[in-house]
Amino acid sequence: MNSPDPSASKGSSESTRERSRPGQPTSPMASDDATDDASAEIDATQLFRRQIHTVRIVGSLLQLLAVALCLEMLIGISDSIGIPLRLFFFAVVMLAIVVRLGWLTLIAIQFSLFLQEPGRGQFALEPMALFWVIVAMLTIISAMKLPHLHRKLTDFLIRISGVGETDTKRQHGPSGRAKHGSITSFAIRPLQLVLVAVLSNIILVNIPVGRQAGGWLQSSLATGQAFWPGTFWLVLIVSIFVLAREIAWRKIDRSQASLYLRSVQLIGYYRDLSRFAKERSKRLRAESEQLTGSSLPATLQAMPKVPKKITSMTRDKPDAKGSL
Amino acid sequence: MMFFWFREIAGWLLVLVSLYMLRIGLIFLNDINNPRIIESGVVMLAAIGVMRCGILLVRVSTAARMCQAEMRSK
Numbered sequence: 279m280n281s282p283d284p285s286a287s288k289g290s291s292e293s294t295r296e297r298s299r300p301g302q303p304t305s306p307m308a309s310d311d312a313t314d315d316a317s318a319e320i321d322a323t324q325l326f327r328r329q330i331h332t333v334r335i336v337g338s339l340l341q342l343l344a345v346a347l348c349l350e351m352l353i354g355i356s357d358s359i360g361i362p363l364r365l366f367f368f369a370v371v372m373l374a375i376v377v378r379l380g381w382l383t384l385i386a387i388q389f390s391l392f393l394q395e396p397g398r399g400q401f402a403l404e405p406m407a408l409f410w411v412i413v414a415m416l417t418i419i420s421a422m423k424l425p426h427l428h429r430k431l432t433d434f435l436i437r438i439s440g441v442g443e444t445d446t447k448r449q450h451g452p453s454g455r456a457k458h459g460s461i462t463s464f465a466i467r468p469l470q471l472v473l474v475a476v477l478s479n480i481i482l483v484n485i486p487v488g489r490q491a492g493g494w495l496q497s498s499l500a501t502g503q504a505f506w507p508g509t510f511w512l513v514l515i516v517s518i519f520v521l522a523r524e525i526a527w528r529k530i531d532r533s534q535a536s537l538y539l540r541s542v543q544l545i546g547y548y549r550d551l552s553r554f555a556k557e558r559s560k561r562l563r564a565e566s567e568q569l570t571g572s573s574l575p576a577t578l579q580a581m582p583k584v585p586k587k588i589t590s591m592t593r594d595k596p597d598a599k600g601s602l
Numbered sequence: 603m604m605f606f607w608f609r610e611i612a613g614w615l616l617v618l619v620s621l622y623m624l625r626i627g628l629i630f631l632n633d634i635n636n637p638r639i640i641e642s643g644v645v646m647l648a649a650i651g652v653m654r655c656g657i658l659l660v661r662v663s664t665a666a667r668m669c670q671a672e673m674r675s676k
Contacts, residue, residue: 509625509628509629509632512624512628513621513624513625513628516621516624517617517621520617520653520657524657524660524661527661527664528664530665530668531668532668532669532672535664535665535666535668535669536665536669538661538662538665539662539665539666539669542658542662
């Protein structure tokens, strides 16, 4: 949101236009006034940007605080941790979320688990506690993969504060909505999250490591399941994985669908053309690297992020926006 | 338009068949008294191939439907 306030700029530009209408003589005084107006407009723009920046920082801090408090409630289930350690853990989680480091967050969670289970040295949690820990971890990972959620919340806070309302509206116009995905994706994602959490909980509770390893081995041998966690669960996990991937794949737009179809046709029926296209793509990439320092051709640099399969296809065909 | 739906249904059926084959392969492995590892590998490879074909059918028909709907709307 680096653009100035449209209403402010509109007002000042109208006033400038009124002063210098075509056909009217312009004097040196009038040009001085225009210069003053321009500098005032720049000052207003800078002030507006500063306000937006301040609100954005405050909004980010509030969000981080809320996320950290939720994590603290979810992960810090046990009260056996002292306040200094708890505060340290709090700071580590906040730092991990600020700098968006997934591995640091996971280390922090492991640290919390270690503190909750002092002296045991084994992974042994109650199923419900484990469920909440998994939900918390998946929430963090999902939040890291969804930067637009953070942007939406920040925009909401900016709208509440009354600064830059029109700018926010402009950003979330039709094009912005198409970029961020539909309502369906927002409904599917929590469901996926809960499903993965439940499955992870089942798997981790039945994991053949820990206090009940001997019992698990005996029951597994007794039921004839030599292959953990059993045929049914493995097939179920694979089917859910395939289903989730296909649901995610269906979020492509028309140009990507067209590109996919042409790529499948090229790979399936015209292997020789595919080879030529690959060579041409390599040459284009080398030229682009020499010119701009980027590994992608200029036509591909402006493209949105697409699934891996489609990305590999774009290497074959640099002109991504074709028709069927 | 209906043709693409048939293709998609066929693709999902292929995915289901591949899952069944996967289950058969796992059952081969689960048999402690007479483990059939080689047979299981063969069945698994076949299951992966069938699954890839099914997913390809599903994706191609989905993409084709999207393109066709867009062309009709224009």
